Amino acid sequence: MNNRLLPAVLALVVGLLAGFLLYPMFAGGDEAAPAVAASDDADPQAEAAPLPVVTSRSTLDLVRERGYVRCGVSQGLPGFSNPNDSGDWSGIDVDLCRAVAAAVFGDADKSRYTPLSAKERFTALQSGEIDVLTRNTTWSLTRDTALGLDFVGINYYDGQGFMVRKELGVKSVMELDGAVVCTNTGTTTELNVADFFRSNGLAYSIVAFEKSDEVVAAYDAGRCDAFTTDASGLYSERLKLADYNDHVVLPEIISKEPLGPAVRQGDDQWADIVRWSLFAMVEAEELGVTSKNAGDMRTTQNPAIRRLLGVEGAFGQNLGIPNDWAYKIITQVGNYGESFERGVGVNTPLGIPRGLNALWKDGGLQYSPPVR
Amino acid sequence: MPSSPQPWNNPKLRAFAIQLAVLFVVGSFVWIIVDNTITNLQRQNIASGFGFLENPAGFGIALTLVDYTEQSSYGRALLVGFLNTLLVAVIGIFVATILGFTLGIARLSSNWLVAKIATVYIEVVRNVPLLLQLFFWYFAVLRALPLPRESLSLLEVAFLNNRGIYVPALLLEGNGLILGLSVLVGIVSAWLIGRYAKRRRLETGEIVKGVAFAPLLIFVVPVLAFLALDMGLKAEVPSLQGFGFKGGWSLIPEFVSLLLALSFYTAAFIAENVRSGILAVSKGQTEAARALGLKPTPILRLVIIPQALRVIIPPLTSQYLNLTKNSSLAVAIAYPDLVSVFSGTVLNQTGQAVEVIAITMTIYLSLSLFTSLVMNWYNRHMALVER
Ligand SMILES: N[C@@H](CCC(=O)N[C@@H](CS)C(=O)NCC(=O)O)C(=O)O
Numbered sequence: 001m002n003n004r005l006l007p008a009v010l011a012l013v014v015g016l017l018a019g020f021l022l023y024p025m026f027a028g029g030d031e032a033a034p035a036v037a038a039s040d041d042a043d044p045q046a047e048a049a050p051l052p053v054v055t056s057r058s059t060l061d062l063v064r065e066r067g068y069v070r071c072g073v074s075q076g077l078p079g080f081s082n083p084n085d086s087g088d089w090s091g092i093d094v095d096l097c098r099a100v101a102a103a104v105f106g107d108a109d110k111s112r113y114t115p116l117s118a119k120e121r122f123t124a125l126q127s128g129e130i131d132v133l134t135r136n137t138t139w140s141l142t143r144d145t146a147l148g149l150d151f152v153g154i155n156y157y158d159g160q161g162f163m164v165r166k167e168l169g170v171k172s173v174m175e176l177d178g179a180v181v182c183t184n185t186g187t188t189t190e191l192n193v194a195d196f197f198r199s200n201g202l203a204y205s206i207v208a209f210e211k212s213d214e215v216v217a218a219y220d221a222g223r224c225d226a227f228t229t230d231a232s233g234l235y236s237e238r239l240k241l242a243d244y245n246d247h248v249v250l251p252e253i254i255s256k257e258p259l260g261p262a263v264r265q266g267d268d269q270w271a272d273i274v275r276w277s278l279f280a281m282v283e284a285e286e287l288g289v290t291s292k293n294a295g296d297m298r299t300t301q302n303p304a305i306r307r308l309l310g311v312e313g314a315f316g317q318n319l320g321i322p323n324d325w326a327y328k329i330i331t332q333v334g335n336y337g338e339s340f341e342r343g344v345g346v347n348t349p350l351g352i353p354r355g356l357n358a359l360w361k362d363g364g365l366q367y368s369p370p371v372r
Numbered sequence: 373m374p375s376s377p378q379p380w381n382n383p384k385l386r387a388f389a390i391q392l393a394v395l396f397v398v399g400s401f402v403w404i405i406v407d408n409t410i411t412n413l414q415r416q417n418i419a420s421g422f423g424f425l426e427n428p429a430g431f432g433i434a435l436t437l438v439d440y441t442e443q444s445s446y447g448r449a450l451l452v453g454f455l456n457t458l459l460v461a462v463i464g465i466f467v468a469t470i471l472g473f474t475l476g477i478a479r480l481s482s483n484w485l486v487a488k489i490a491t492v493y494i495e496v497v498r499n500v501p502l503l504l505q506l507f508f509w510y511f512a513v514l515r516a517l518p519l520p521r522e523s524l525s526l527l528e529v530a531f532l533n534n535r536g537i538y539v540p541a542l543l544l545e546g547n548g549l550i551l552g553l554s555v556l557v558g559i560v561s562a563w564l565i566g567r568y569a570k571r572r573r574l575e576t577g578e579i580v581k582g583v584a585f586a587p588l589l590i591f592v593v594p595v596l597a598f599l600a601l602d603m604g605l606k607a608e609v610p611s612l613q614g615f616g617f618k619g620g621w622s623l624i625p626e627f628v629s630l631l632l633a634l635s636f637y638t639a640a641f642i643a644e645n646v647r648s649g650i651l652a653v654s655k656g657q658t659e660a661a662r663a664l665g666l667k668p669t670p671i672l673r674l675v676i677i678p679q680a681l682r683v684i685i686p687p688l689t690s691q692y693l694n695l696t697k698n699s700s701l702a703v704a705i706a707y708p709d710l711v712s713v714f715s716g717t718v719l720n721q722t723g724q725a726v727e728v729i730a731i732t733m734t735i736y737l738s739l740s741l742f743t744s745l746v747m748n749w750y751n752r753h754m755a756l757v758e759r
Pocket of ligand 1: 073117138
């Protein structure tokens with residue numbers, strides 16, 4: 001090596017070293033945040049650099065800066081979140097995401113979707129790839145605590161069911177002793193099956209795939225006797241089967257699957273916005289406000305409706321968003337009942353009755369705290 | 373320079389200083405990443421640490437080589453997944469090697485049809501993505517096979533259906549350890565005989581008769597032990613009960629498809645390695661051997677292959693490593709390997725992505741390093757043949 005080169009090399013090395021050592025002192029502040037927020041297109045999993053993933057800026061600020069809400073959805077579960085041929089997403093989970101966008105931006109279309117498998121979904125939320133997870137995800141204690149997430153509501157009360165081929169002649173889950181059961185990995189489903197068969201002293205063997213399409217294909221090919229997942233999922237996946245009339249959903253529901261949106265822990269304002277976006281839809285249904293009549297309703301004398309539609313009070317302001325937030329949600333997305341009927345209701349191919357998801361006053365569980 | 377040298381003109385000192393500095397830079401870089409990760413996990417309230425390995429797993433696994441129930445720990449699930457990976461990798465390497473060598477030699481065959489068949493196989497299999505082949509084997513095979521009630525059967529003792537292959541289990545009445553030992557005795561004695569015959573041949577040139585049969589000892593000794601000790605053997609025939617077959621030995625379709633896909637795919641690459649290895653041996657070697665009066669088979673076995681192996685082994689090692697790593701595609705067809713069980717289900721149930729991925733990576737790394745180590749040892753062993 002050239003002698004005169006050496007001091008330069010040494011200087012470079014020392015400089016690099018100092019840079020690396022001093023970096024953490026400056027990083028983590030405001031300076032690093034836009035770098036993370038701006039890396040929309042980068043693969044977050046590839047984010048090996050020691051950049052702080054958690055920004056000190058609020059999710060609301062980041063979302064506003066970016067101009068749209070990013071939601072994690074399923075890879076295609078008709079009725080919940082499913083893209084059509086032109087790539088437009090629909091379903092009740094998508095509606096919830098659109099509601100958040102309407103609340104924040106006054107424009108439900110300012111929302112984008114990231115399809116996630118059951119296995120990927122929590123990592124995507126933790127790493128900041130998405131702002132909110134609206135993907136038929138069961139609220140459970142572990143997920144609410146150890147995963148660093150917060151569930152903020154329940155947009156579909158569900159439970160786990162089983163589907164079998166009609167020709168098996170099975171009438172009840174209790175007859176499934178020794179059966180092979182197909183399901184998705186990384187779900188509560190996997191755990192419930194184990195609990196259920198074990199506590200009933202039944203033998204079983206499980207075949208668990210990462211992607212739902214493979215679960216359905218394997219079940220269709222006869223690899224397993226039963227297909228188990230959330231009952232709503234059964235209604236939906238059944239449509240993918242070659243001939244779905246050859247299959248029956250067994251009457252038993254073996255678990256509680258409260259499906260709802262989740263956000264990262266520690267950003268209470270964002271959690272509130274998502275929570276109240278859902279509540280606004282439920283409250284609107286209860287008050288009889290629909291996407292059709294919301295405009296006229298603004299002149300009503302009913303104080304609850306006036307508060308909800310932002311005619312009276314400053315409730316949006318308390319959330320940090322425009323006062324007409326709920327009005328935008330209702331006009332652009334509809335109330336909870338409208339969304340339900342459009343996505344999964346009795347007139348859709350899924351044909352699911354309201355059941356547990358009816359309003360509390362109709363004997364269901366959907367209940368919104370008052371907007372006041 | 374005549375005057376007293378400056379310290380940075382001392383090449384040894386200089387090299388040492390630079391290496392130290394680089395080490396320091398790399399070290400602090402790693403430290404920063406680790407520190408940053410831990411801080412961020414804490415800030416996000418994500419659980420961390422390895423304590424979760426002792427918590428009960430709560431989920432079932434379709435194929436377990438060791439005892440495992442839903443109440444077993446996550447650590448145990450890790451072991452189950454690891455063994456399943458090992459199982460498919462080891463058997464896959466075995467099958468791929470045999471098939472690969474056969475195809476590689478076949479491609480060079482002077483028989484037009486044989487050579488063409490091998491060529492077509494290699495070119496097709498090598499150029500279709502492995503994941504597609506995996507799906508092909510899985511779904512094509514599943515669809516082609518009947519449901520358990522309409523199983524194909526062989527003499528009503530072995531069955532084939534879309535839940536797997538079922539054969540009668542041989543249950544030993546007596547001490548399995550003794551039988552295991554007798555296999556060992558068989559292997560060792562076959563090896564000793566082989567060594568003796570080789571030394572004899574090198575010293576005297578005389579070929580010990582019947583030495584080719586020595587490997588049979590590996591079977592003969594246990595059979596003799598079995599007969600001598602008057603052990604009984606009971607066959608347990610699988611039978612259709614309820615939804616499927618119970619009893620006997622079985623292979624699940626996920627395992628069979630993964631094994632087929634991995635070994636057929638890797639065999640195509642090994643075949644090319646073998647071909648290039650053989651072509652690397654100069655033609656003069658064959659001619660010289662022929663001039664000495666050797667027949668084609670001994671030429672291949674004694675002259676060509678040993679020299680070709682020196683060229684084949686290093687890329688062969690890479691193929692073994694590839695096969696092992698490719699086995700992680702298992703998750704696509706529900707074979708419960710390490711990735712599917714541990715960095716799939718366990719990661720998802722515990723949410724401890726960093727720990728789980730770190731453990732998984734460490735295991736793959738160790739597996740790969742171990743394979744390399746063994747192959748390098750074998751390579752050195754073969755390289756010594758050169759004179
Ligand atoms: N609710 C359960 C299960 C959720 C789940 O992943 N269900 C599957 C089967 S219905 C699904 O959504 N598949 C669609 C997809 O993978 O995109 C959970 O949160 O663990």
